Amino acid sequence: MQSAALRALGCGSVALLGALAAAALLLVLTPAKDAALPARNKYGLVFDAGSTHTALYIYRWRADKENGTGIVSQVETCTAAGPGISSYADDPAGAGASLKPCLDKAMEIIPAEQQQETPTYLGATAGMRLLREQNSTKAQQVFAEVAKTIGEYPVEFRGAQVLTGNEEGSFGWISVNFLLETLIKCSLTGTWIHPPAEDVVGALDLGGASTQITFLPGTPIEESSTGALLRLYGANYSIYTHSYLCYGEKQALKMLVASLHQASPSTAQISHPCYPRGYQENITTAELYDSPCVRAPSSPSAVQLLRVMGTGEPAACSAAIQQLFNLSCGANSTCGFNGVYQPPVRGQFFAFSGLYHSLHLLNLTGGQPLSLVNATIGQFCTSTWEKVQQEFPTVSRIQLRDACAASTYALTLLLQGFRFNHTTWLNIRFARQVTGVDVGWTLGYMLNLTNMIPSEIPQSVVGLQRSNWIAATVLLATMLILTFCLLTLTCCRKSSSAYVSL
Numbered sequence: 001m002q003s004a005a006l007r008a009l010g011c012g013s014v015a016l017l018g019a020l021a022a023a024a025l026l027l028v029l030t031p032a033k034d035a036a037l038p039a040r041n042k043y044g045l046v047f048d049a050g051s052t053h054t055a056l057y058i059y060r061w062r063a064d065k066e067n068g069t070g071i072v073s074q075v076e077t078c079t080a081a082g083p084g085i086s087s088y089a090d091d092p093a094g095a096g097a098s099l100k101p102c103l104d105k106a107m108e109i110i111p112a113e114q115q116q117e118t119p120t121y122l123g124a125t126a127g128m129r130l131l132r133e134q135n136s137t138k139a140q141q142v143f144a145e146v147a148k149t150i151g152e153y154p155v156e157f158r159g160a161q162v163l164t165g166n167e168e169g170s171f172g173w174i175s176v177n178f179l180l181e182t183l184i185k186c187s188l189t190g191t192w193i194h195p196p197a198e199d200v201v202g203a204l205d206l207g208g209a210s211t212q213i214t215f216l217p218g219t220p221i222e223e224s225s226t227g228a229l230l231r232l233y234g235a236n237y238s239i240y241t242h243s244y245l246c247y248g249e250k251q252a253l254k255m256l257v258a259s260l261h262q263a264s265p266s267t268a269q270i271s272h273p274c275y276p277r278g279y280q281e282n283i284t285t286a287e288l289y290d291s292p293c294v295r296a297p298s299s300p301s302a303v304q305l306l307r308v309m310g311t312g313e314p315a316a317c318s319a320a321i322q323q324l325f326n327l328s329c330g331a332n333s334t335c336g337f338n339g340v341y342q343p344p345v346r347g348q349f350f351a352f353s354g355l356y357h358s359l360h361l362l363n364l365t366g367g368q369p370l371s372l373v374n375a376t377i378g379q380f381c382t383s384t385w386e387k388v389q390q391e392f393p394t395v396s397r398i399q400l401r402d403a404c405a406a407s408t409y410a411l412t413l414l415l416q417g418f419r420f421n422h423t424t425w426l427n428i429r430f431a432r433q434v435t436g437v438d439v440g441w442t443l444g445y446m447l448n449l450t451n452m453i454p455s456e457i458p459q460s461v462v463g464l465q466r467s468n469w470i471a472a473t474v475l476l477a478t479m480l481i482l483t484f485c486l487l488t489l490t491c492c493r494k495s496s497s498a499y500v501s502l
């Protein structure tokens with residue numbers, strides 16, 4: 001992979017650096033209007049309105065590299081305080097207000113004269129998909145309020161929308177492959193090339209309320225709703241993508257508690273095998289059954305207080321989590337889970353978001369073999385509440401309570417759900433960032449909406465002025481030969497005159 005500095009110069013830079021003299025000539029031959037262009041930066045803002053929280057990403061790129069062949073850097077990220085916007089269903093103004101500190105921060109970063117031309121988007125994911133399902137009026141009110149707040153800032157606001165699961169998966173895939181330069185890259189000769197298809201990586205995203213799997217399968221996609229045809233930089237990609245609503249970490253763990261409750265609905269006590277031994281909390285049935293992802297019991301009792309007690313039993317925890325997945329493929333030849341068609345996983349994958357975070361806590365994101373991952377999670381899941389608190393004093397109570405459940409869930413999702421095995425497990429790279437940019441759907445979303453990824457292959461900087469490049473190379477070669485001849489002649493004359501004087 002080239003360094004960011006080289007990429008920033010654009011395709012052709014490698015060759016340019018390799019032949020500095022030719023570059024000088026090239027510059028002379030470059031039309032004055034191009035040479036005079038200042039390297040101005042442009043900015044773009046994307047709010048990721050996730051189910052658990054909202055984050056603002058501030059991107060920057062060179063204005064003269066808008067065809068997507070330059071680099072896009074992440075200048076800053078800002079996490080909005082409080083929960084995701086879907087949690088403000090009963091206080092929509094609060095959703096708008098929650099975005100303000102991050103917008104203020106962005107206004108401090110983006111030069112005032114550029115703010116008005118800064119494209120700004122808000123994309124909402126599974127939390128808002130669920131709220132829309134539950135109460136579309138409330139979802140609209142939340143959207144109206146966030147749009148109103150963003151509209152109060154001097155940016156070019158281009159709208160707030162709910163992404164479909166397919167869009168969320170596809171943009172995540174585009175983001176990661178853009179950052180890895182696996183869709184197009186600059187060759188040593190200064191032209192844009194398509195790296196081989198094997199270099200293209202799949203994307204695995206675990207959110208709080210949904211999870212996405214996206215990759216290039218080796219076989220035709222048998223179910224059209226799980227396919228997307230992308231034409232990027234002159235190449236066609238037929239990707240498989242699917243988003244499982246309710247199988248994000250937070251909703252899945254809620255389904256787990258609900259299933260444990262329903263196993264013995266008459267008692268007000270739940271033994272939780274994934275919570276550490278010694279952990280106890282009270283929850284209400286209203287809290288537990290407040291989501292469309294958890295089916296309330298057919299004869300719901302009045303609001304009831306439930307006592308949840310951790311038992312720290314890794315085998316029972318793993319078994320209970322597996323129960324959340326229907327692993328029968330039904331009529332499909334191959335599937336993921338819940339009867340959803342999925343071709344067998346193929347190639348390298350990048351796993352980010354919740355998949356990264358849940359395993360990172362246990363130091364399991366470094367390419368460890370599956371046996372070690374299993375053993376470490378199993379070991380951790382036997383720890384008492386006292387011990388985990390001592391071991392991770394800076395980690396929040398909720399994150400610690402859920403650490404065993406979340407890591408077991410991540411592993412079960414990958415192995416049983418997406419059907420990775422001991423061998424293909426090693427093809428998964430867990431990452432939070434690639435080249436300093438957070439991996440997620442936001443970059444791909446912005447690149448797409450700002451038309452920064454053209455459907456056709458861009459003419460390279462050199463390609464645009466190929467004739468100049470050839471002329472410069474020929475001239476350089478001629479000059480080198482002439483210089484060599486002149487030097488040889490001078491040397492010969494000097495040595496012959498020296499000989500005469502002797």
Ligand SMILES: Nc1ncnc2c1ncn2[C@@H]1O[C@H](COP(=O)(O)OP(=O)(O)O)[C@@H](O)[C@H]1O
Binds near residue numbers: 053125127211353357
């Ligand atoms: N710093 C972090 N530490 C732990 N977990 C994190 C961190 N950042 C994000 N996550 C996890 O990543 C996921 C983000 O989900 P989110 O984008 O809010 O939901 P969705 O994509 O389903 O709308 C959550 O499961 C959250 O717990």
Ligand SMILES: [Ca+2]
Binds near residue numbers: 051125208
């Ligand atoms: Ca997300």
